[in-house]
Amino acid sequence: MNINHKIVLKIEEKTKCPILEMFWTKDDNKWYVCFQEDVVINNVDQIVHLDDVIAEVKKFDNIEDFTNEVYFDNEEDEIWFEQVTFQWKE
Secondary structure, eight states: OOOOHHHHHHHHHHHTOOEEEEEEETTTTEEEEEEEEEEEETTEEOOOOHHHHHHHHTTOSOOEEEEEEEEEEETTTTEEEEEEEEEEOO
16 A cells, blocks of 8 residues: 555554655655654653654655654653654655
8 A cells, every 4th residue: 555645644644643844856756744743841741643654654655765753852841752754756
């Protein structure tokens, strides 16, 4: 089964995990999406839905360049966030 941009929007709605950006590139005819959530803010764990996003995405065959990374955003406020990104052709 192949993913498409409409399914990605349904995944966002189902998992309540926000899409940071999603776009189609003419050069390679691929869609790109980045889901992002804060993981820790001021040493307080946040609700993380990215595990649900990952579980949904693994159901599809045409996912390319999948990454799951955690970033440290601000030393003073100790803010950590996680991003899941991937590409696909429709």
